[in-house]
Amino acid sequence: MSGGASVALEAVTKRYGTETVVAGVSLAIPAGEFFTLLGPSGSGKTTTLSMLAGFVIPDEGRVVMGGQDMTQVPPRGRGLGMVFQNYAIFPHLNVAENVAFPLTVKGAPKAEIQARVAEALAMVKLTGFEARYARQLSGGQQQRVALARAIVAHPRIVLMDEPLGALDKNLRFHMQVEIKEIQQRLGMTAIYVTHDQEEALTMSDRIAIMDGGRIAQMGPPREVYEKPDSRFVAAFLGEANLLDVTRDGALVRGPGGGAIEAGAGQGTTLFVRPEKVTVSAAAPSGGPNQLPGQVLHASFLGNVVRYAVDVGQGATVLADAVNGPGAVLHAPGAPVTLHWRAEDSRLLAA
Amino acid sequence: MPLSRLTAWLLLAPTLLLLVLVFLVPIGWFIGGSLAELGTLSEIWEEADAVLFSGAVGGAILNTNWIAALVTLLVLLIGYPMSYALSRAKGLVFTAILLCIVLPYFTSTIVRTYAWMVLLGRNGLINQILLGIGLINEPLQLMYNRTGVIIGMTYVLLPYMVLTLYAAMKAVDQRLLQAAEGMGASPATVFLKVFMPLTLHGVIAGVLITFILALGFFVTPALMGGPGDIMIAMLIEREVELTYNWPTAALMTIVLLTVTLILYAFYARISDQGEARR
Amino acid sequence: MMGPVLRATLMKAVIVLLCFGMVAPIVIVAIASFSGDGYLKFPPESFSSQWYARFLGDQRWRDAILNSVVIGLMTSVFSTLLGFLAAYALVRAELPWRRALMSLLLTPVIVPHVVTAVAMYFLSARMGLVGVRPWIAVAHSVVAMPVVLIILQSALRTVDPALERAAMVFGCTRWGVFRRVVVPLALPGVVSAALFSFLTSFDELVISLFLAGVRAETLPVRIWNSLLLEVEPTIAAVSTLLILVTMLALGADALLRRMRGEGGALPGK
Numbered sequence: 052m053s054g055g056a057s058v059a060l061e062a063v064t065k066r067y068g069t070e071t072v073v074a075g076v077s078l079a080i081p082a083g084e085f086f087t088l089l090g091p092s093g094s095g096k097t098t099t100l101s102m103l104a105g106f107v108i109p110d111e112g113r114v115v116m117g118g119q120d121m122t123q124v125p126p127r128g129r130g131l132g133m134v135f136q137n138y139a140i141f142p143h144l145n146v147a148e149n150v151a152f153p154l155t156v157k158g159a160p161k162a163e164i165q166a167r168v169a170e171a172l173a174m175v176k177l178t179g180f181e182a183r184y185a186r187q188l189s190g191g192q193q194q195r196v197a198l199a200r201a202i203v204a205h206p207r208i209v210l211m212d213e214p215l216g217a218l219d220k221n222l223r224f225h226m227q228v229e230i231k232e233i234q235q236r237l238g239m240t241a242i243y244v245t246h247d248q249e250e251a252l253t254m255s256d257r258i259a260i261m262d263g264g265r266i267a268q269m270g271p272p273r274e275v276y277e278k279p280d281s282r283f284v285a286a287f288l289g290e291a292n293l294l295d296v297t298r299d300g301a302l303v304r305g306p307g308g309g310a311i312e313a314g315a316g317q318g319t320t321l322f323v324r325p326e327k328v329t330v331s332a333a334a335p336s337g338g339p340n341q342l343p344g345q346v347l348h349a350s351f352l353g354n355v356v357r358y359a360v361d362v363g364q365g366a367t368v369l370a371d372a373v374n375g376p377g378a379v380l381h382a383p384g385a386p387v388t389l390h391w392r393a394e395d396s397r398l399l400a401a
Numbered sequence: 402m403p404l405s406r407l408t409a410w411l412l413l414a415p416t417l418l419l420l421v422l423v424f425l426v427p428i429g430w431f432i433g434g435s436l437a438e439l440g441t442l443s444e445i446w447e448e449a450d451a452v453l454f455s456g457a458v459g460g461a462i463l464n465t466n467w468i469a470a471l472v473t474l475l476v477l478l479i480g481y482p483m484s485y486a487l488s489r490a491k492g493l494v495f496t497a498i499l500l501c502i503v504l505p506y507f508t509s510t511i512v513r514t515y516a517w518m519v520l521l522g523r524n525g526l527i528n529q530i531l532l533g534i535g536l537i538n539e540p541l542q543l544m545y546n547r548t549g550v551i552i553g554m555t556y557v558l559l560p561y562m563v564l565t566l567y568a569a570m571k572a573v574d575q576r577l578l579q580a581a582e583g584m585g586a587s588p589a590t591v592f593l594k595v596f597m598p599l600t601l602h603g604v605i606a607g608v609l610i611t612f613i614l615a616l617g618f619f620v621t622p623a624l625m626g627g628p629g630d631i632m633i634a635m636l637i638e639r640e641v642e643l644t645y646n647w648p649t650a651a652l653m654t655i656v657l658l659t660v661t662l663i664l665y666a667f668y669a670r671i672s673d674q675g676e677a678r679r
Numbered sequence: 680m681m682g683p684v685l686r687a688t689l690m691k692a693v694i695v696l697l698c699f700g701m702v703a704p705i706v707i708v709a710i711a712s713f714s715g716d717g718y719l720k721f722p723p724e725s726f727s728s729q730w731y732a733r734f735l736g737d738q739r740w741r742d743a744i745l746n747s748v749v750i751g752l753m754t755s756v757f758s759t760l761l762g763f764l765a766a767y768a769l770v771r772a773e774l775p776w777r778r779a780l781m782s783l784l785l786t787p788v789i790v791p792h793v794v795t796a797v798a799m800y801f802l803s804a805r806m807g808l809v810g811v812r813p814w815i816a817v818a819h820s821v822v823a824m825p826v827v828l829i830i831l832q833s834a835l836r837t838v839d840p841a842l843e844r845a846a847m848v849f850g851c852t853r854w855g856v857f858r859r860v861v862v863p864l865a866l867p868g869v870v871s872a873a874l875f876s877f878l879t880s881f882d883e884l885v886i887s888l889f890l891a892g893v894r895a896e897t898l899p900v901r902i903w904n905s906l907l908l909e910v911e912p913t914i915a916a917v918s919t920l921l922i923l924v925t926m927l928a929l930g931a932d933a934l935l936r937r938m939r940g941e942g943g944a945l946p947g948k
Contacts, residue, residue: 104844105847106844106847126844127847131848132848133848133849135841135845137839139842139844139845141845141846141860141864152846153850156849156850156851156859157850404768404771406772408768408772408853409768409772409774410768412764412767413768416761416762416764416824416828417765419820420783420787423799423817424786424790424795424798424821427798427799428790428794428795431797431801432798435801482690482693482697483694486694497698502701504701504929505704505705507928507929508921509882509883509884509918509921510882510884511882511902511903511906512882512918512921512922513704515708515902515906515910515914515918516705516707516918518906519704519707519708519910520704520707520721522719524718524720525721526707526721556701559701588683614789616791617792617793618791619885620884620885620903624903624906634793634794635793637797638793638797642889654794654797654798657794658790658794661790662789662790
């Protein structure tokens with residue numbers, strides 16, 4: 052198997068007219084890593100991917116692949132595999148010809164092309180579909196063709212631009228698993244662009260969250276999820292409680308005036324995930340990180356009950372309680388006490 | 402990955418070169434070179450005054466405008482119901498109507514003109530029918546006069562109008578008409594107050610394109626017209642072919658070209674707006 | 680007051696009549712061309728192919744056919760090739776003044792053909808190009824270009840740019856992208872453009888009239904020259920041939936569109 056190659060962006064900038072779309076992005080991806088660029092539309096993730104592919108030449112900075120400077124190299128010289136957003140399957144070619152395309156262009160021998168196409172199609176479980184055309188395939192099957200075409204030449208780096216965006220939820224989950232499996236089997240470096248945070252968390256070794264053309268935070272999924280550096284990252288990845296707190300000397304006070312202790316950080320916004328907050332009917336015991344409040348509403352989601360709790364001063368805290376054995380349901384209007392551990396919370400800059 | 406400006410201009414270059422070298426430069430050279438033969442600017446002016454207001458040329462300009470206007474009006478009156486029918490038709494009926502418009506549209510102008518010459522001749526079908534049903538006692542002179550020119554040009558130009566109107570009518574949102582009907586408007590009201598205003602830009606575009614093409618018409622009036630139906634394009638041809646009088650031809654060309662381009666500018670405006678509306 | 684039913688029927692009758700009026704002259708010429716009578720009469724009293732025999736037996740008419748076909752083919756290849764490159768640039772690049780450029784490219788349709796023809800003649804006469812067939816084809820390409828550009832632009836707009844990017848990533852050069860992706864996908868449009876530019880040239884009269892001289896007389900020019908003398912029946916046979924070529928071109932175009940699963944879209948819309 053081919054294995055992967057390292058990828059690096061060094062202070063890469065791209066402007067269109069007066070607008071800076073990507074502003075000095077640097078990142079280093081070791082060989083074989085599954086790396087995700089995550090961000091809302093307009094955050095610069097697609098432009099970043101385009102610079103990696105070679106469709107866009109950066110105004111400043113360097114693109115390095117496998118230790119070689121690729122900044123000015125056209126797409127065909129970069130030896131990449133790529134899965135496109137709407138698959139970009141050639142409508143005038145059948146499945147086999149589509150998958151064979153990267154090899155045909157190179158002028159590979161017929162026998163080799165046949166063997167490799169068969170292998171790639173087997174890998175995406177599309178054996179037997181060789182003679183079909185894209186319009187005769189379902190969305191999921193088209194996705195597989197695109198994937199097979201991306202890996203058929205055993206590239207060391209594969210780029211994926213929202214590859215699952217057009218699929219329904221169930222299929223998406225299946226394909227996440229399959230893509231990850233193939234990537235690991237072939238050992239390729241994968242760079243994956245998505246705006247779907249769940250997808251990013253499930254699949255990635257590391258995630259870079261982009262905002263306004265910059266990388267807001269970069270790290271393994273669990274780290275960026277649990278230890279966000281900014282309100283943007285906290286709010287973008289899943290549900291987050293972001294409470295305004297006040298500083299009283301060394302002391303930090305929450306909405307009701309109760310003492311707050313946070314795991315880390317210096318700002319005046321308290322971050323804590325809903326699933327880290329416990330809800331109890333008992334009165335506050337006097338320790339830190341205890342907020343009295345009133346249940347506004349309780350949404351029953353099956354395995355989880357999500358409470359919205361009014362903690363005074365117009366602030367609402369979300370708390371997820373697992374619907375486990377002997378779980379009690381707090382009715383709207385009931386007085387409750389919220390609590391969380393200091394290490395599960397952080398103070399972020401406002 | 403959009404093309405770079407440079408690549409784009411390189412790809413456009415052969416076509417632009419063709420247009421410039423075989424179209425724009427010849428026109429410019431013909432006009433400039435011919436006028437230069439006349440001498441100084443004031444001499445050109447004098448000549449222009451003499452030529453353009455001479456009886457023959459003045460008459461031709463008048464003829465041209467009059468014929469073009471009449472033909473445009475006829476084409477609009479006939480073309481409007483046809484395009485309306487086309488825009489409402491579906492399936493086989495649509496194909497049939499379309500074919501009736503497109504086949505003549507793509508048939509050579511000279512063939513179409515010839516066809517009418519056959520029909521309108523002294524022993525042509527039209528005269529035969531009229532004589533046959535006893536409407537007339539002797540054949541009518543339908544050709545080599547104004548009647549022939551008008552009939553021939555109307556026939557040749559009709560497809561341009563129909564296709565232009567059709568595009569505008571097809572773009573009308575059916576739901577608007579249904580809404581108007583639903584609010585109790587009579588079919589006539591819906592047509593006059595909703596459909597007509599919505600297709601007005603198409604009508605203007607169609608009228609302009611028909612009039613522009615009619616102004617420069619040559620083949621049909623030359624073959625079907627009489628001595629009293631000389632149009633400006635014919636005069637230009639004659640000056641060059643028969644008398645080699647290039648300066649006079651150039652002066653008339655300037656007049657024809659100026660009017661044409663001004664009208665075309667309007668047309669481009671209108672069709673842009675029509676596009677923006679969609 | 681007319682009832683709505685009556686009105687609708689009347690409207691239909693008018694449309695049928697108008698449509699009939701549009702094709703009748705063409706059909707009548709075609710039928711009359713098979714007349715066995717001594718002069719052109721409709722309906723013919725007897726049928727024969729005498730006018731076709733006379734038409735095809737005449738060396739000048741045969742030369743005219745050859746000239747028309749040769750010039751038409753050259754025009755078709757030349758304008759489609761140039762037009763393809765230009766249309767690609769117009770569709771894919773973000774050009775300033777795009778609308779103005781398009782208006783300029785379409786002017787050959789608007790400028791009276793007499794003006795274009797006289798101007799081209801002015802130039803050609805000075806350069807000894809009158810009667811040179813390739814040069815006539817170049818001149819015809821000018822007036823065929825607008826149609827070609829409109830057809831090819833709409834064909835190229837249907838080619839997803841993502842496909843071109845995919846081809847580039849998978850190893851294609853710009854030329855490779857053209858050859859392997861753009862051209863095959865735009866092929867029906869290319870054939871359409873070639874057909875209509877051929878037809879434009881094949882039917883063109885005024886420019887040929889000035890540029891053909893005696894050496895390169897085309898069918899329309901030959902028709903013109905003989906029509907100036909008399910409305911002779913041979914021309915009915917020639918006209919029928921021209922109509923047939925038009926029908927074949929339209930039929931081929933319709934077939935292409937059906938193969939692509941498109942509706943009856945027309946150039947000029």
